[in-house]
Structure formats: structure tokens, C-alpha cells
Amino acid sequence: GNSVTQMEGPVTLSEEAFLTINCTYTATGYPSLFWYVQYPGEGLQLLLKATKADDKGSNKGFEATYRKETTSFHLEKGSVQVSDSAVYFCALSGDAGNNRKLIWGLGTSLAVNP
Amino acid sequence: KAGVTQTPRYLIKTRGQQVTLSCSPISGHRSVSWYQQTPGQGLQFLFEYFSETQRNKGNFPGRFSGRQFSNSRSEMNVSTLELGDSALYLCASSLTAGGRNYEQYFGPGTRLTVT
Numbered sequence: 001g002n003s004v005t006q007m008e009g010p011v012t013l014s015e016e017a018f019l020t021i022n023c024t025y026t027a028t029g030y031p032s033l034f035w036y037v038q039y040p041g042e043g044l045q046l047l048l049k050a051t052k053a054d055d056k057g058s059n060k061g062f063e064a065t066y067r068k069e070t071t072s073f074h075l076e077k078g079s080v081q082v083s084d085s086a087v088y089f090c091a092l093s094g095d096a097g098n099n100r101k102l103i104w105g106l107g108t109s110l111a112v113n114p
Numbered sequence: 115k116a117g118v119t120q121t122p123r124y125l126i127k128t129r130g131q132q133v134t135l136s137c138s139p140i141s142g143h144r145s146v147s148w149y150q151q152t153p154g155q156g157l158q159f160l161f162e163y164f165s166e167t168q169r170n171k172g173n174f175p176g177r178f179s180g181r182q183f184s185n186s187r188s189e190m191n192v193s194t195l196e197l198g199d200s201a202l203y204l205c206a207s208s209l210t211a212g213g214r215n216y217e218q219y220f221g222p223g224t225r226l227t228v229t
Contacts, residue, residue, distance in 0.1 A: 106156040
């Protein structure tokens with residue numbers, strides 16, 4: 001079945017540092033890929049998504065490119081802020097049958113220090 | 115448009131009791147999913163309802179059950195509570211039930227503590 005593997009945290013960075021959180025997937029067909037963010041004390045929010053190969057999702061300075069050849073959807077941000085401290089989840093939604101449900105990574109905790 | 119609401123936000127129960135959590139989805143959303151989130155196990159899928167029918171189910175014991183009403187509101191019930199059921203329970207709603215544009219919108223969660 002489909003699966004998502006996300007780099008383990010916690011990740012600790014200084015403000016203005018470059019961020020990469022790795023996410024790779026295993027899936028049949030042509031899944032959609034998502035990054036969700038969970039700020040302390042809140043539910044998850046959709047951060048960005050990509051629905052086909054080579055699509056780039058972007059939002060709030062974060063970007064991720066759907067790479068079918070490497071089955072990856074790494075999250076990047078050029079300059080992180082303290083307010084980006086949160087837990088980030090990579091997720092996949094398949095396109096047929098039992099694969100249509102969302103499959104989640106374990107989450108990566110990010111702490112940004114001033 | 116109002117977001118997903120969950121009630122109550124916090125709950126303390128004793129082992130052996132039962133509990134019912136409620137979720138009101140975004141207006142127009144017909145799919146409601148439930149998740150359990152714990153520090154050790156991460157985000158675990160419980161079940162999904164679409165138009166009052168359970169569409170998908172995770173690997174949880176039968177003590178965990180749910181239902182969806184005709185107005186798309188959903189309830190989740192846990193019977194015979196165990197200490198290990200202490201967790202943040204998240205509800206998410208979406209227009210569709212799975213597929214390529216499957217965007218879920220989450221509520222703030224219900225924090226359940228079992229003592």
C-alpha cells in the first residue's frame with residue numbers, strides 16, 4: 001500500500017536559516033501530496049499541496065516540488081522565522097480505490113531560535 | 115465561513131468510563147474524519163464518514179466508534195476508557211472522501227485525559 005516517510009526531528013534552527021524537511025513516498029498511480037502544519041495548541045492546517053509531477057506548491061515562503069523520479073516532496077524555506085516553530089506533516093492521497101484516503105508521515109518538529 | 119468546531123475542548127475522565135466527542139464540519143463539507151494524536155504514536159487515523167456512511171476505518175479496537183448525522187455533524191464515542199486513550203482527538207472535514215484534491219480542514223481538537 002501507499003506510505004510516507006518523513007525525516008525525524010526535532011529540527012532546531014536559528015532565525016533566517018535555510019530549512020529542508022525531507023519527505024519521500026511510495027504509491028501506485030498518481031497521488032496528490034500535501035504538507036500540513038500544526039502550531040502549538042492548534043489543529044493541523046494545510047500549508048501547500050501538489051497534485052501532479054513537477055508541480056510546485058508554495059505558501060508563506062514555503063515551497064515543495066512533486067518529484068516523481070525520486071518519489072519526493074521535500075519542504076523548503078529560505079529564511080525561517082521564530083513563528084515557523086511548529087510540527088510539519090507530509091501526507092499523500094491516492095487516486096483510486098482503497099488508496100484514496102490520506103496517508104500521513106510521523107511529523108517533524110521544528111524549533112526556530114531567535 | 116466558520117471552521118471546524120469540536121466540543122468539548124478539554125475532558126477529564128476516569129478509567130472505565132465512556133466519552134462522546136462532537137465535531138461540526140465546515141458548511142457544505144460531507145466528509146468527516148477522526149484522528150488520535152499522541153506524542154509516541156503521532157497522528158493515527160480512526161475512521162472517516164461521508165454522507166452518514168463509514169468509508170474508511172483505521173486499526174483501533176471496537177471500543178472506538180463513530181457516527182455521522184444527516185447534517186454532516188459527527189460524534190465519536192470511546193467506551194471503557196483506558197489510560198492509553200489519553201490523547202488529542204482531531205476532527206477534519208472535507209468536500210470529498212479521498213482522491214486527488216483531498217484537502218482536509220482540521221478543528222482545534224479535544225484533549226482527553228484519562229485518570
